[in-house]
Amino acid sequence: GAGVSQSPSNKVTEKGKDVELRCDPISGHTALYWYRQSLGQGLEFLIYFQGNSAPDKSGLPSDRFSAERTGGSVSTLTIQRTQQEDSAVYLCASSLDTSGARAYFGPGTRLTVL
Amino acid sequence: AQSVTQLDSQVPVFEEAPVELRCNYSSSVSVYLFWYVQYPNQGLQLLLKYLSGSTLVESINGFEAEFNKSQTSFHLRKPSVHISDTAEYFCAVRNYGGSQGNLIFGKGTKLSVKP
Numbered sequence: 066g067a068g069v070s071q072s073p074s075n076k077v078t079e080k081g082k083d084v085e086l087r088c089d090p091i092s093g094h095t096a097l098y099w100y101r102q103s104l105g106q107g108l109e110f111l112i113y114f115q116g117n118s119a120p121d122k123s124g125l126p127s128d129r130f131s132a133e134r135t136g137g138s139v140s141t142l143t144i145q146r147t148q149q150e151d152s153a154v155y156l157c158a159s160s161l162d163t164s165g166a167r168a169y170f171g172p173g174t175r176l177t178v179l
Numbered sequence: 180a181q182s183v184t185q186l187d188s189q190v191p192v193f194e195e196a197p198v199e200l201r202c203n204y205s206s207s208v209s210v211y212l213f214w215y216v217q218y219p220n221q222g223l224q225l226l227l228k229y230l231s232g233s234t235l236v237e238s239i240n241g242f243e244a245e246f247n248k249s250q251t252s253f254h255l256r257k258p259s260v261h262i263s264d265t266a267e268y269f270c271a272v273r274n275y276g277g278s279q280g281n282l283i284f285g286k287g288t289k290l291s292v293k294p
Contacts, residue, residue, distance in 0.1 A: 098282055107185075107286030108223075108269055121281045123180070156223070160282070164211070164275060168282055170223040 069171035071157050077177045078147055086142040086174045090159030097140050098160075098168065099132060103153040111155075114140060147178045181206040181272050185285035193293050194262055200255040200288045202244075202270030212253040213271040214244055215284070223269065229253065240264075265292045 070089045078084050090097050099111040110124040114134045125131070129147075134140040144151055154175050158168040182205045192198050204210060214226040227238040234246040244255045253270060270285040 100284070108284040110281065110283055113281045158223075158282070167213070167225040167228065170215075172222050 069157055069159050069169050071155075071171040071174050073174060074172065075175045075177075077179065079179050080149060081146055083143065083145045084147055084176065086144075086155050086157075086176070088140045088142070088157030088159075088171060090138060090140070090157070091169055092138075093161065094159035094169075095137065095162050096160045096166075096168075097134060098158045099140070099142050100156045100158070101153045102156055102173070106153075108156070111142070144176075147176075149178045152176055152178045181210065181274055181281075181283050183270050183272050183283055183285035185270055185288050187288050188286065189289045189291065191291045191293060192260055195259045197258050198256065198260050198264075198290065200268050200270075200290065202253045202255065202285060204251050204253065204270070204272045206251075206272060206274055208274050211273045211275055212244075212246060213273070213282075214238075214242070214253070214255050215269045215271060216266050217269065217287075218266045226255075226268070260290070260292045262292050262294060264290060266290060 072087045097114040101109045112119055112132045113121045116137050117134050129145045132142045154173040156173045157171045160166045160168040184203045186201050212229040215223045216226045217223045227236050229236050229246045237243045242257045244253050246253050267287045267289045269287045271282055273282045
Protein backbone atom coordinates (compact mmCIF):
# COMPACT_ATOMS: atom_id res chain seq x y z
CA GLY A 66 0.00 0.00 0.00
CA ALA A 67 0.91 3.65 -0.18
CA GLY A 68 1.27 4.13 3.54
CA VAL A 69 1.04 2.52 6.95
CA SER A 70 -2.45 1.27 7.66
CA GLN A 71 -4.01 0.33 10.97
CA SER A 72 -7.21 -1.42 11.85
CA PRO A 73 -9.65 -0.92 13.35
CA SER A 74 -9.68 2.87 13.32
CA ASN A 75 -11.87 2.88 16.42
CA LYS A 76 -12.45 0.21 19.00
CA VAL A 77 -14.81 0.40 21.96
CA THR A 78 -14.59 -2.47 24.39
CA GLU A 79 -15.68 -3.39 27.87
CA LYS A 80 -13.28 -3.58 30.75
CA GLY A 81 -11.79 -7.05 31.02
CA LYS A 82 -12.09 -7.96 27.35
CA ASP A 83 -9.12 -8.70 25.08
CA VAL A 84 -8.43 -6.58 22.00
CA GLU A 85 -6.18 -6.96 18.96
CA LEU A 86 -4.86 -4.02 17.02
CA ARG A 87 -3.36 -4.53 13.60
CA CYS A 88 -0.65 -2.66 11.71
CA ASP A 89 0.28 -3.05 8.05
CA PRO A 90 3.61 -1.31 7.46
CA ILE A 91 4.88 0.04 4.18
CA SER A 92 6.15 -2.80 2.02
CA GLY A 93 9.88 -3.34 2.45
CA HIS A 94 10.16 -1.48 5.73
CA THR A 95 12.15 -3.60 8.15
CA ALA A 96 11.58 -1.54 11.30
CA LEU A 97 8.16 -1.28 12.94
CA TYR A 98 7.21 0.69 16.06
CA TRP A 99 4.20 0.82 18.35
CA TYR A 100 3.42 3.91 20.39
CA ARG A 101 0.57 5.00 22.61
CA GLN A 102 -0.69 8.58 22.62
CA SER A 103 -2.72 9.65 25.62
CA LEU A 104 -3.88 13.09 26.64
CA GLY A 105 -1.07 14.72 28.58
CA GLN A 106 1.29 11.77 28.11
CA GLY A 107 2.70 12.57 24.71
CA LEU A 108 3.98 9.76 22.55
CA GLU A 109 4.80 6.75 24.70
CA PHE A 110 7.00 4.04 23.21
CA LEU A 111 5.67 0.50 23.55
CA ILE A 112 7.70 -1.88 21.40
CA TYR A 113 9.92 -1.93 18.35
CA PHE A 114 10.55 -4.68 15.80
CA GLN A 115 13.50 -5.18 13.52
CA GLY A 116 12.26 -7.81 11.09
CA ASN A 117 10.30 -10.30 13.16
CA SER A 118 12.28 -9.86 16.34
CA ALA A 119 11.71 -7.28 19.05
CA PRO A 120 15.04 -5.92 20.33
CA ASP A 121 13.27 -3.52 22.66
CA LYS A 122 10.11 -4.38 24.58
CA SER A 123 10.89 -2.06 27.43
CA GLY A 124 7.89 0.17 26.86
CA LEU A 125 5.17 -2.44 27.30
CA PRO A 126 3.22 -1.22 30.37
CA SER A 127 2.42 -4.63 31.78
CA ASP A 128 2.29 -8.33 30.96
CA ARG A 129 -1.23 -7.76 29.62
CA PHE A 130 0.40 -6.20 26.56
CA SER A 131 2.08 -8.30 23.87
CA ALA A 132 2.94 -7.89 20.22
CA GLU A 133 4.13 -10.01 17.38
CA ARG A 134 5.22 -9.52 13.83
CA THR A 135 5.10 -12.20 11.19
CA GLY A 136 6.80 -12.45 7.82
CA GLY A 137 8.58 -9.18 8.47
CA SER A 138 5.35 -7.40 7.69
CA VAL A 139 2.05 -7.26 9.60
CA SER A 140 2.15 -6.69 13.33
CA THR A 141 -0.50 -7.28 15.96
CA LEU A 142 -0.64 -5.60 19.35
CA THR A 143 -2.74 -7.53 21.84
CA ILE A 144 -4.07 -6.15 25.09
CA GLN A 145 -5.55 -8.72 27.43
CA ARG A 146 -8.07 -7.97 30.19
CA THR A 147 -8.33 -4.33 29.15
CA GLN A 148 -8.52 -1.62 31.79
CA GLN A 149 -9.88 1.90 31.52
CA GLU A 150 -6.36 3.33 31.69
CA ASP A 151 -5.60 1.50 28.43
CA SER A 152 -7.82 3.97 26.60
CA ALA A 153 -5.64 5.89 24.15
CA VAL A 154 -4.71 6.20 20.51
CA TYR A 155 -2.34 3.43 19.51
CA LEU A 156 0.01 4.46 16.73
CA CYS A 157 2.10 2.26 14.49
CA ALA A 158 5.05 3.49 12.44
CA SER A 159 7.48 1.86 10.06
CA SER A 160 10.81 2.85 8.57
CA LEU A 161 13.07 1.45 5.90
CA ASP A 162 15.71 0.49 8.44
CA THR A 163 17.05 1.57 11.77
CA SER A 164 19.40 4.26 10.54
CA GLY A 165 18.43 7.81 9.75
CA ALA A 166 15.45 6.84 7.66
CA ARG A 167 12.26 8.67 8.51
CA ALA A 168 9.41 6.86 10.20
CA TYR A 169 6.00 6.88 8.55
CA PHE A 170 3.06 6.83 10.91
CA GLY A 171 -0.29 5.17 10.50
CA PRO A 172 -3.56 6.95 11.35
CA GLY A 173 -3.83 5.15 14.68
CA THR A 174 -6.45 3.08 16.46
CA ARG A 175 -8.51 4.91 19.04
CA LEU A 176 -9.22 2.46 21.86
CA THR A 177 -11.91 3.24 24.40
CA VAL A 178 -12.35 0.93 27.36
CA LEU A 179 -15.66 1.40 29.12
CA ALA B 180 19.15 3.99 26.86
CA GLN B 181 18.31 7.23 25.17
CA SER B 182 15.71 9.75 26.34
CA VAL B 183 14.25 13.02 25.11
CA THR B 184 13.11 15.99 27.17
CA GLN B 185 10.84 18.71 25.87
CA LEU B 186 10.59 21.13 28.75
CA ASP B 187 7.69 23.17 27.42
CA SER B 188 4.38 21.33 27.13
CA GLN B 189 2.65 24.42 25.68
CA VAL B 190 3.98 27.49 23.90
CA PRO B 191 1.51 30.28 23.05
CA VAL B 192 2.76 32.97 20.67
CA PHE B 193 1.34 35.72 18.50
CA GLU B 194 1.44 35.52 14.74
CA GLU B 195 4.68 36.77 13.18
CA ALA B 196 6.57 36.40 16.45
CA PRO B 197 9.67 34.20 16.66
CA VAL B 198 9.47 30.89 18.48
CA GLU B 199 11.86 28.33 19.92
CA LEU B 200 10.77 24.86 20.98
CA ARG B 201 13.36 23.25 23.19
CA CYS B 202 14.59 19.69 22.99
CA ASN B 203 17.34 18.01 24.97
CA TYR B 204 18.36 14.41 24.63
CA SER B 205 20.37 11.89 26.58
CA SER B 206 22.35 9.11 24.95
CA SER B 207 25.61 7.30 25.53
CA VAL B 208 26.29 6.99 21.80
CA SER B 209 25.94 9.13 18.69
CA VAL B 210 22.41 9.83 17.58
CA TYR B 211 20.11 10.83 14.76
CA LEU B 212 17.68 13.60 15.70
CA PHE B 213 14.22 14.35 14.36
CA TRP B 214 11.35 16.77 14.73
CA TYR B 215 7.88 15.48 13.90
CA VAL B 216 4.73 17.58 13.71
CA GLN B 217 1.11 16.67 14.30
CA TYR B 218 -1.41 19.17 12.96
CA PRO B 219 -4.91 19.14 14.50
CA ASN B 220 -6.78 15.97 13.58
CA GLN B 221 -3.91 14.70 11.43
CA GLY B 222 -1.23 12.06 11.77
CA LEU B 223 2.41 12.53 12.71
CA GLN B 224 4.75 13.56 9.94
CA LEU B 225 8.44 14.33 9.70
CA LEU B 226 9.37 18.02 9.83
CA LEU B 227 13.17 17.81 9.65
CA LYS B 228 16.06 15.63 10.71
CA TYR B 229 19.75 15.72 11.54
CA LEU B 230 21.85 12.76 10.47
CA SER B 231 25.35 14.15 9.95
CA GLY B 232 27.21 17.05 8.37
CA SER B 233 25.97 20.60 8.88
CA THR B 234 24.54 21.03 12.34
CA LEU B 235 21.84 23.40 11.06
CA VAL B 236 18.95 21.75 9.25
CA GLU B 237 15.92 23.39 7.70
CA SER B 238 12.41 22.42 6.71
CA ILE B 239 10.53 23.63 3.66
CA ASN B 240 8.13 25.74 5.74
CA GLY B 241 10.71 27.92 7.45
CA PHE B 242 11.57 25.93 10.58
CA GLU B 243 15.17 25.18 11.42
CA ALA B 244 16.91 23.20 14.13
CA GLU B 245 20.50 23.20 15.25
CA PHE B 246 22.28 20.18 16.66
CA ASN B 247 24.48 21.13 19.60
CA LYS B 248 26.48 18.13 20.71
CA SER B 249 28.06 19.78 23.75
CA GLN B 250 24.66 20.81 25.09
CA THR B 251 22.91 17.68 23.80
CA SER B 252 20.21 19.88 22.33
CA PHE B 253 18.23 20.08 19.10
CA HIS B 254 16.02 23.14 19.53
CA LEU B 255 13.49 24.03 16.85
CA ARG B 256 13.15 27.65 15.77
CA LYS B 257 11.17 29.79 13.39
CA PRO B 258 11.75 33.56 13.02
CA SER B 259 8.12 34.37 12.21
CA VAL B 260 5.25 31.97 12.85
CA HIS B 261 1.90 31.69 11.05
CA ILE B 262 -1.50 30.64 12.32
CA SER B 263 -1.06 27.49 10.25
CA ASP B 264 1.94 26.47 12.38
CA THR B 265 -0.42 25.66 15.25
CA ALA B 266 0.30 22.01 15.98
CA GLU B 267 1.99 19.68 18.39
CA TYR B 268 5.72 19.20 17.83
CA PHE B 269 7.64 16.12 18.91
CA CYS B 270 11.40 15.77 19.15
CA ALA B 271 12.79 12.27 18.64
CA VAL B 272 16.15 10.52 18.87
CA ARG B 273 17.54 7.30 17.50
CA ASN B 274 20.97 5.86 18.32
CA TYR B 275 23.01 4.85 15.33
CA GLY B 276 25.27 1.86 15.17
CA GLY B 277 24.81 -1.43 16.93
CA SER B 278 21.37 -2.80 17.59
CA GLN B 279 19.89 0.19 19.37
CA GLY B 280 17.68 1.33 16.55
CA ASN B 281 14.72 2.38 18.62
CA LEU B 282 13.06 5.75 17.96
CA ILE B 283 12.24 7.56 21.19
CA PHE B 284 10.03 10.65 21.37
CA GLY B 285 9.67 13.49 23.81
CA LYS B 286 6.30 14.28 25.33
CA GLY B 287 5.59 16.97 22.76
CA THR B 288 5.13 20.74 22.75
CA LYS B 289 1.83 22.27 21.72
CA LEU B 290 2.44 25.44 19.72
CA SER B 291 -0.55 27.74 19.66
CA VAL B 292 -0.28 30.73 17.31
CA LYS B 293 -2.76 33.52 17.98
CA PRO B 294 -3.69 36.38 15.63
